[in-house]
Amino acid sequence: MALRADPTGAYPEGILVATAPRAGRSSRARRREARLAFAILSPTCLVILGLVAYPFLAAIYLSFQHKMIGAPARFAGLANYLELFRDEVFLRTAYNSVLYTTVSVAIKFVLGLTMALILDQERRFNHLFRTLLFVPWAVPIVIVALDWRWIFDDLSGLLNNLLLTLHLTRNIISWLSDPSLAMGCVIAVVVWAGTPFYAMTFLAGLQAIPRELYEAAEIDGASVIQQFAYVTVPRLRTIFLTTVMLSTIWTATNLQFVLILTRGGPASRTEIFPHLAYETTLMARRLGMGAAVTLVFVPFLVILIVLLTRRMLRPVDE
Amino acid sequence: MKTVSGTRRGLKWAGNVLLALLLFWTLVPFYWMIATSLKKDREIYGYEATLVPRQPTLEAYARLFRQTPFLKYVRNSTIIAVATTLASLVLGSLGAYALARLRFPGRAVIARGLVFTYLVPPALLFIPLFAVMSALRLTDTHEGLILAYLGFTVPFCTWLLMGYFRSVPLEMEEAALVDGCSRLQTLVRIILPMSLPALAVVAFFSFTQAWNEFLYANVFVNSVEVRTITTGLTLFIVEDVFFWGPMMGAACLSTIPPILIYLIFQRWVVKGLTLGAVKG
Numbered sequence: 001m002a003l004r005a006d007p008t009g010a011y012p013e014g015i016l017v018a019t020a021p022r023a024g025r026s027s028r029a030r031r032r033e034a035r036l037a038f039a040i041l042s043p044t045c046l047v048i049l050g051l052v053a054y055p056f057l058a059a060i061y062l063s064f065q066h067k068m069i070g071a072p073a074r075f076a077g078l079a080n081y082l083e084l085f086r087d088e089v090f091l092r093t094a095y096n097s098v099l100y101t102t103v104s105v106a107i108k109f110v111l112g113l114t115m116a117l118i119l120d121q122e123r124r125f126n127h128l129f130r131t132l133l134f135v136p137w138a139v140p141i142v143i144v145a146l147d148w149r150w151i152f153d154d155l156s157g158l159l160n161n162l163l164l165t166l167h168l169t170r171n172i173i174s175w176l177s178d179p180s181l182a183m184g185c186v187i188a189v190v191v192w193a194g195t196p197f198y199a200m201t202f203l204a205g206l207q208a209i210p211r212e213l214y215e216a217a218e219i220d221g222a223s224v225i226q227q228f229a230y231v232t233v234p235r236l237r238t239i240f241l242t243t244v245m246l247s248t249i250w251t252a253t254n255l256q257f258v259l260i261l262t263r264g265g266p267a268s269r270t271e272i273f274p275h276l277a278y279e280t281t282l283m284a285r286r287l288g289m290g291a292a293v294t295l296v297f298v299p300f301l302v303i304l305i306v307l308l309t310r311r312m313l314r315p316v317d318e
Numbered sequence: 319m320k321t322v323s324g325t326r327r328g329l330k331w332a333g334n335v336l337l338a339l340l341l342f343w344t345l346v347p348f349y350w351m352i353a354t355s356l357k358k359d360r361e362i363y364g365y366e367a368t369l370v371p372r373q374p375t376l377e378a379y380a381r382l383f384r385q386t387p388f389l390k391y392v393r394n395s396t397i398i399a400v401a402t403t404l405a406s407l408v409l410g411s412l413g414a415y416a417l418a419r420l421r422f423p424g425r426a427v428i429a430r431g432l433v434f435t436y437l438v439p440p441a442l443l444f445i446p447l448f449a450v451m452s453a454l455r456l457t458d459t460h461e462g463l464i465l466a467y468l469g470f471t472v473p474f475c476t477w478l479l480m481g482y483f484r485s486v487p488l489e490m491e492e493a494a495l496v497d498g499c500s501r502l503q504t505l506v507r508i509i510l511p512m513s514l515p516a517l518a519v520v521a522f523f524s525f526t527q528a529w530n531e532f533l534y535a536n537v538f539v540n541s542v543e544v545r546t547i548t549t550g551l552t553l554f555i556v557e558d559v560f561f562w563g564p565m566m567g568a569a570c571l572s573t574i575p576p577i578l579i580y581l582i583f584q585r586w587v588v589k590g591l592t593l594g595a596v597k598g
Contacts (some may be wrong), residue, residue, distance in 0.1 A: 034422035036501055041428065044413035044476055051447070051469030052435040058446035115340055118333045129337060131584065133344050138580035140530035142548040143569045147351045150562055156367045158350045165369065192347065224325050246437075253441035256532050260552065274441040281445050282537065290445045298442060305437040312433050312477075 062291035069285040080292035089268050090276070090293075097272040097297075100183065101252040104190045105244060108251075111191060112198025112243075119199065120206045130203075137196035145260035148189040152176050152261075179269045182262050186270050190257055198243055205239040206232070238311075245308050249301060273297045355379070355567035362562055378563035379571075387542050388568055391550035395572070397460055398546060399528040402467045406524040407517060409468070410475030415505045417476070418483035419491075429480065436473035440533050443469070451538050458541050466534045471524040482516035483509055515586060522583045526576050547572040 063080055067073040084090045119130050136144065151158045152175040163169045175185050209232065217227045255274040258264060264271035264279065273293065281290030354362060356374040361367065382388045416422070417429055447466060448457075456462030491504045499507070510517070532548045539545055545553075551572070554565035 030421070033420050033501075037416040037420040037422040037425075040412040040502075041416045043409050044432075044472055045428065047409070047468050047472045048431055048435045050450075051466065052438055052443065052473075055443045055446035055450060056438065058449065059442065062446060062449070111340075114336060118337050118340070121330060121333045123334075123337075129341065131581070133340060135348070135577060135580070136344060138526070138576045139573050140532070140548055140576065142530075142532050142551055143351075143573055144347075146551060146565065146569060147347050150354065150560070150566065151347060151350055156363045156562075158346070158369070161367055161369060192343070224329065249437060249439055253439035255441055277441065277445065278533075281448075287445060287449070294442050294445060301439070301442070305434060308437055309430060309433045313430060 059291045059295060062288050063295050065288040067286070067288040069281075069287055073288065076288060080289050081296070083289070084292055084296065089271065092268045093271045093273060093276045094296075096183070096268075096270065097252060100187060100190075100270075100272050101248060104187050104194070104251050105248055107187065107191045108194045108198050108247065109240075109244060111195045113202055115195060115199035116202035116206055119203055134196040134200060136193055137200070139193070141193060141254070141256045142260065144193045145189060145257050148185075148192070149176070149261055152185055176262050177266050179266050182266055182270050186257055186261050189261060190251060190254070193257075194247065194251065197247065201239055201243045202236065205236045209235050242308070242311060245304050245311075249304055249308075252297075252301070351566050351569055351573075354562055355570050357563060359563060378567040382564040382567045382571075386554075386564060386568075387545075388547075388550070388564075388571075390542060391545055391547045392572070394460065394544055395529055395546040395548075398463050398467070399525050401460070401464045402471055402528040403521050403524040405464065405468055406471040406475045407521060409472050410479050410520055411505065411510060411517075413472070413476040414479035414483050415501075415509065417480045420501075429477070432473045432477045432480075436470060436477065440470065440531075444533055444537050447534070448537050457538050458544050460544055462538055463535060463544070463546070464528075466538060467524075467528045467531060471527060475520040475524060478520055479513065479516055482513050486512050518583060519586045522579055522586065526579065529576055 064076055064078070065073040066076040066079070115133060119126060119133070123129070154160065154172055154174050157175075159175065160169075160172050163173070173181070176182050213231050214227055217231055222230065252272075253274050255278055258270055258272055258275045259278065262270040264275050273296075277290050277293040280286050280293055353369075353371055355378050356376070357368070357371045358373065358375055358377060361371060361373075417425060451457045451462050451466070454462075456465065486509055490508050494504045494508055495501075530548060531546075535546045536549045536552075539549065547568070551565060551568055554561045554568065
């Protein structure tokens with residue numbers, strides 16, 4: 001059974017809006033209905049307010065304070081922000097974050113689309129292949145990161161052992177501590193873990209395209225590439241957008257890959273925002289500064305979040 | 319026509335080759351994880367390191383169970399993931415019912431707020447939440463972590479169920495209301511039984527997210543008595559010394575529940591994914 005709420009447009013019927021009949025009801029009944037609604041919604045609202053809205057506002061307040069963990073706060077005005085913008089590590093982090101996010105998302109997109117197109121072909125055992133290719137998605141990210149850290153290990157890791165056995169290299173390569181390689185390695189792991197998500201949503205979209213469209217295009221003499229450009233891509237445009245926006249948010253704010261693989265090193269080459277915030281807060285114990293680091297990041301995310309919210313609610317608002 | 323079928327055959331071949339490469343890329347890390355967990359230490363490190371375990375052994379697993387608090391971590395993860403799932407199902411169903419079936423001022427705002435909150439990533443919230451948890455003395459407790467997880471599971475569950483409830487036909491509910499059922503009775507007796515697939519998706523995502531979560535678990539918990547698997551695993555690193563054998567053993571074992579659940583719920587997963595359920 002298919003779920004109807006579907007912001008990606010793979011199921012164009014959208015959400016059926018339906019409420020109980022309300023012909024000729026008294027205002028008292030309506031008030032009672034509203035009371036019931038508020039009563040059963042209140043836990044949900046409390047969760048939203050207490051665990052998301054309040055902390056978010058608290059973060060803004062904190063970022064204007066000098067506050068160490070376990071010490072009283074002092075008002076700081078814009079001092080935290082000014083210090084950040086003068087800090088070389090921070091500027092490096094901003095550059096890294098953009099690079100890391102765009103490259104990861106771009107590769108995941110291309111690889112995910114390739115995976116989806118391959119799985120959309122007819123083939124024996126395709127079900128099995130799909131299951132296998134999507135498995136990384138189910139693995140906790142911590143475990144993905146630890147496993148890859150071990151693969152990249154200088155002396156005993158799989159990668160160096162394999163390269164040495166195949167005589168592709170004679171020297172051990174320090175994958176994660178070489179300044180020119182570390183970011184590439186982090187991105188490779190992010191791609192490994194994240195590609196199935198793209199492939200799954202793209203495949204769902206591909207399978208919703210009626211075969212007749214391709215047949216008609218073929219009769220009209222369209223080549224395979226033309227069919228892809230004029231039939232497939234337009235049909236998947238909504239899914240592309242939603243997937244990329246969602247993934248950008250989660251990729252940009254993921255702490256675990258960097259924390260476990262490189263801790264932002266070597267020489268801040270892989271330092272990104274979530275990890276810098278984590279280090280500042282928990283290692284340097286500077287709560288106010290940590291909040292400032294996350295908040296500098298917020299405007300970019302809020303744009304994405306607002307756009308996505310609108311997309312995901314479109315059928316409801318109609 | 320001939321050229322088209324020629325291209326088709328070419329594409330099929332290219333597809334098979336790429337498929338093989340992608341399978342290799344996807345599966346090798348799993349192989350390495352399992353192989354490492356089955357080796358003796360001397361096959362793991364140094365010059366005698368092997369690509370295939372020469373004498374497979376379960377020693378690493380024995381060490382894991384006897385010398386580390388792994389089972390405690392499993393217990394904690396299970397308690398927290400199950401409690402989060404149950405609470406999200408109850409709160410999500412109630413909230414979704416109100417949003418889908420009842421009319422009241424502010425309905426659209428709350429629906430919007432739900433999606434918005436769901437999309438705000440934990441990395442933006444963990445610092446002030448840490449302050450909140452400390453103030454409420456909820457750090458180092460199961461309850462604190464469960465509560466923190468509700469912050470992202472409840473909005474998602476409510477939102478997904480809301481969409482589904484709206485697609486449930488109204489006739490039976492109307493009949494039940496006329497027969498004197500209360501609103502909540504119609505929810506429990508009519509809507510919920512008809513929404514089992516959606517409830518399954520919601521349960522699946524809540525459980526997986528709680529089981530896999532790392533940031534909150536790492537920041538809000540310090541004691542072994544509450545620590546979950548994801549953060550427990552990183553403790554196999556002691557001062558830059560890694561105990562790879564037991565760690566990979568633990569990694570294999572703690573990957574089993576999410577993978578099993580994924581295999582069972584596979585056909586529903588994709589629907590949930592397109593709804594943005596996962597932080598991929």
